[in-house]
Structures are given as structure tokens and as C-alpha cells.
Amino acid sequence: MSTQIRVSELYLGQARASSSVQHCMAIYDKWAPTYNHEVGNEAQSYVAPVLVAQAALKAAEDPAKCVILDAGCGTGLVGQALVTAGAKVIDGLDLSPAMLKVAKQTGIYRNLAQADLTRRIETADETYDIVTCVGTFTLGHVGPHPALRELVRIARRNGIVTVTILEEIWVSGGFKAEVERLKAESRVTVITEELIDYVKGHGDRAVLVILKRIDSA
DSSP: OOHHHHHHHHHHHHHHTOOSHHHHHHHHHHHHHHHHHHHSSGGGTBOHHHHHHHHHHHHSSSGGGOEEEEETOTTSHHHHHHHHHTOOEEEEEESOHHHHHHHHHTOOOSEEEEOOTTSOOSSOTTOEEEEEEEEEESTTSOOSTTHHHHHHHTEEEEEEEEEEEEGGGTTTTSHHHHHHHHHHTTSEEEEEEEEEEEETTTTEEEEEEEEEEOSOO
């Protein structure tokens, strides 16, 4: 096992055991300078960003014209995958200022802002055609409420919300129940709900959920 993988597993373990928003932010602030080398390298086989980017744009009506929010954007791995897949306009939100600094250096984001996804997002209703969220719904990070509902709120009618949720907390963490509530309230239809590789070869799998907003504000 390489030193890079050992370091990434150490930070990831700490983040998933995080007991507070502040503690989680401190871990990612410390990890930010080396995150891309340790998580985004080929040895890690971190396939989730590419899978989500491709799925989100495929589900959208006119991908090249979509205004996209990368929620929990980190250093910009998902944003880069979105651009590669054909996206043009992307904004990003993340808890960690240090992660946002790295994301800004990619040059792919229109706007970047700090945000705590455990609270209301300071964005107007129906702002985005596509909202993505990868790696945020996991142990020690962000729970289903209010985050899933908030991502739907800021998506436009007929907009797409594409998220990954760590398999082991999909049911026990209340995510499946929250998706069912949004569906029962006629806020969304569920386009996709499938298990995908998250970090290939490491046993991590996630539920890929694609929601289409069907109501209006």
C-alpha cells in the first residue's frame, strides 16, 4: 500500500468519525493541499466524480446550456469531470475554505462560496438546472435533512439533483426515507437509484440517486 493511500485513508477515517461541523472542516482544511494527489490519483480509483458527472448530464435536457451547482465541491474533482463531460457553467459550494482555494485554482468555476450543507443554503429557489453532490453524504459529514430538501429547493422545475450516498448509511442514516418523503410530497420523481463503485477496489460503494424536481416554488 502506498504512502499516499495510507495518508488519504487516515484523513478519510478522521473525517468519517467527525463529531462536529467545525472538526470536519478542520480536517479538510489540513488535507486540502495534498487531497488531489492522494484521492484523485489513479491508484485510488476514485470513480464517483466521473460517474456522477456523466449521469447528471445524461439526465438533463440540454447539458451544454445547464447552470450547475457542485455542492460539496471540495478541490474541484467533480467540477473537472463535469467540464470533461460537456458542462459550461458551474458554481461550487464547500465547507472548507482551503478546499475552495484549491478549487478556484482549477479555473472551471464561475462562482465559489463557503457553505454548511447541514443548514439552509443561501441560494434562491429554482436557481440551478443541475445540482450534484458527491462524497458529502457519508459518515461524519452531512445528514439527509435539511440537505436533500435544500438541494431540491434550489433546483429549477424539471431540474436534476444527482447525489451519492454511502451504501452503509443509505437506509440507517435516513436517506432512503427522505427521498421517499420528497417523492410522496410530489416534489420529485426518482430517475435513478442504483449502487455504484465509489472508490473502486477499496470496497466503498455508494447509492447513486438522480432526482428530477417536478413542482415549482
